Amino acid sequence: MNDxxxxxxxxxxxxxxxxxxxxxxxxxxxxxxxxxIYVGKAVDLHKRVQSYFRGVFPAKESxxxxxxxEADSKENISSGKPHHRRRQAVSKTDLLVAEIKDIDCILxxxxxxxxxxxxxxxxxxxxxxxxxxxxxxSYPYIEITGEDFPCVAVVRPREKKKGxxxxxxxxxxxxxxxxxxxxxxxxxxxxxxxxxxxxxxxxHIGLCEAPCIQNQTRSDxxxxxxNVSLILEGKKDELxxxxxxxxxxxxxxxxxxxxxxxxxxxxxxxxxxxxTKDINYFKEAEQLQRALHLPRLPERVETFDISxxxxxxxxxxxxSFFNGKPDKQNYxxxxxxxxxxxxxxxxxxEVVRRRYQRLKEEKRLFPDLIVIDGGKGQLSAAxxxxxxxxxxxxxxxxxKREEExxxxxxxxxxILSKDSLGLKLLQRCRDEAHRFAVNYHRKLRGARALRH
Numbered sequence: 177m178n179d180x181x182x183x184x185x186x187x188x189x190x191x192x193x194x195x196x197x198x199x200x201x202x203x204x205x206x207x208x209x210x211x212x213i214y215v216g217k218a219v220d221l222h223k224r225v226q227s228y229f230r231g232v233f234p235a236k237e238s239x240x241x242x243x244x245x246e247a248d249s250k251e252n253i254s255s256g257k258p259h260h261r262r263r264q265a266v267s268k269t270d271l272l273v274a275e276i277k278d279i280d281c282i283l284x285x286x287x288x289x290x291x292x293x294x295x296x297x298x299x300x301x302x303x304x305x306x307x308x309x310x311x312x313x314s315y316p317y318i319e320i321t322g323e324d325f326p327c328v329a330v331v332r333p334r335e336k337k338k339g340x341x342x343x344x345x346x347x348x349x350x351x352x353x354x355x356x357x358x359x360x361x362x363x364x365x366x367x368x369x370x371x372x373x374x375x376x377x378x379x380h381i382g383l384c385e386a387p388c389i390q391n392q393t394r395s396d397x398x399x400x401x402x403n404v405s406l407i408l409e410g411k412k413d414e415l416x417x418x419x420x421x422x423x424x425x426x427x428x429x430x431x432x433x434x435x436x437x438x439x440x441x442x443x444x445x446x447x448x449x450x451x452t453k454d455i456n457y458f459k460e461a462e463q464l465q466r467a468l469h470l471p472r473l474p475e476r477v478e479t480f481d482i483s484x485x486x487x488x489x490x491x492x493x494x495x496s497f498f499n500g501k502p503d504k505q506n507y508x509x510x511x512x513x514x515x516x517x518x519x520x521x522x523x524x525x526e527v528v529r530r531r532y533q534r535l536k537e538e539k540r541l542f543p544d545l546i547v548i549d550g551g552k553g554q555l556s557a558a559x560x561x562x563x564x565x566x567x568x569x570x571x572x573x574x575x576k577r578e579e580e581x582x583x584x585x586x587x588x589x590x591i592l593s594k595d596s597l598g599l600k601l602l603q604r605c606r607d608e609a610h611r612f613a614v615n616y617h618r619k620l621r622g623a624r625a626l627r628h
Contacts, residue, residue, distance in 0.1 A: 326397075532562065
């Protein structure tokens with residue numbers, strides 16, 4: 177038994193630790209021969225990788241591995257007690273750290289992507305410490321059965337079934353379940369066991385195409401499973417190219433409905449990989465799309481608000497959200513030019529006209545959804561300007577008092593439940609637009625007060 181526990185790190189690792197980015201991703205730890213000995217994922221690579229080396233000192237000139245000395249802890253030093261070396265068991269993490277001579281990092285756009293990539297790399301390299309550090313735990317896998325119409329499910333197998341394909345293990349059961357639920361929204365598959373004789377609720381809510389009633393051919397279902405497998409293998413680029421080719425072919429053959437479905441699948445995969453909050457955002461966006469009958473997922477949302485006091489220093493704001501996050505580089509503020517006095521309807525009309533006339537002239541992309549802070553009057557004013565510009569952009573308004581959602585051409589409001597994820601997305605956009613407008617209004621009022 178050694179008197180010490182924990183290795184010194186070499187100079188190469190010390191330099192690498194300083195340069196690891198504060199980003200989500202996957203890290204690969206290698207031994208002196210360049211072999212991958214451990215694969216892990218993290219929301220923050222810098223903090224996670226650094227955590228392995230806390231209390232570990234840089235290598236001594238001799239180059240021999242050294243070990244942590246518990247007697248040198250701050251507690252013992254500050255107490256004034258003599259430094260006696262204590263015997264400690266060498267942990268599995270210490271054994272891993274002692275072998276690390278090189279660290280590679282692969283950056284990802286989200287924790288979900290990191291989780292999927294981690295599992296695919298473990299399957300590729302079979303790192304020895306991924307086994308030894310987890311041998312006392314039961315981690316979940318995703319199983320795709322070997323049936324004609326395979327079932328897909330999260331399992332913790334005691335032994336693997338013949339004919340089934342397994343992806344994993346995954347270190348976060350909740351996250352991989354959420355990710356699989358999103359994947360199923362993109363590529364519907366069956367989860368029922370055993371294979372049923374008639375369609376179930378999943379068919380009616382769009383989570384399965386009901387191959388059990390011959391509603392889907394074996395060939396078509398196998399394509400779905402192949403697409404799911406590509407995501408779980410971390411081959412998103414290959415999947416993107418495959419779907420793009422299919423979409424272009426469908427468009428060329430004038431199969432526009434099928435092409436539109438493929439386009440939505442491509443966008444949804446982007447949502448899965450879009451950011452650290454991508455899973456929650458996808459749930460919000462998907463729910464909002466269904467509730468408001470939007471033609472596509474609201475990837476970019478632009479929201480307008482007006483701020484003034486008795487018609488003085490009237491301003492408008494437009495905030496842009498991309499995949500559920502504020503995109504502050506695309507925020508815009510407007511000093512009202514053409515309206516005098518109190519007329520929120522005409523003020524909304526002015527800022528909407530100015531925004532989209534400019535985008536049209538510059539031939540830039542339009543948002544997937546416009547949100548107006550207000551009721552039917554504000555919505556009608558904004559809609560009239562879009563019509564004048566001959567633009568067809570989905571647009572709604574959100575009234576503060578009852579949080580009612582108004583749609584063009586519909587007399588009554590759409591009432592979303594208070595705990596609706598789609599409503600929360602609209603509220604987040606609306607509240608940010610209000611904050612941005614009020615701040616600009618206060619700034620102009622302050623400047624006006626100084627002039628007088």
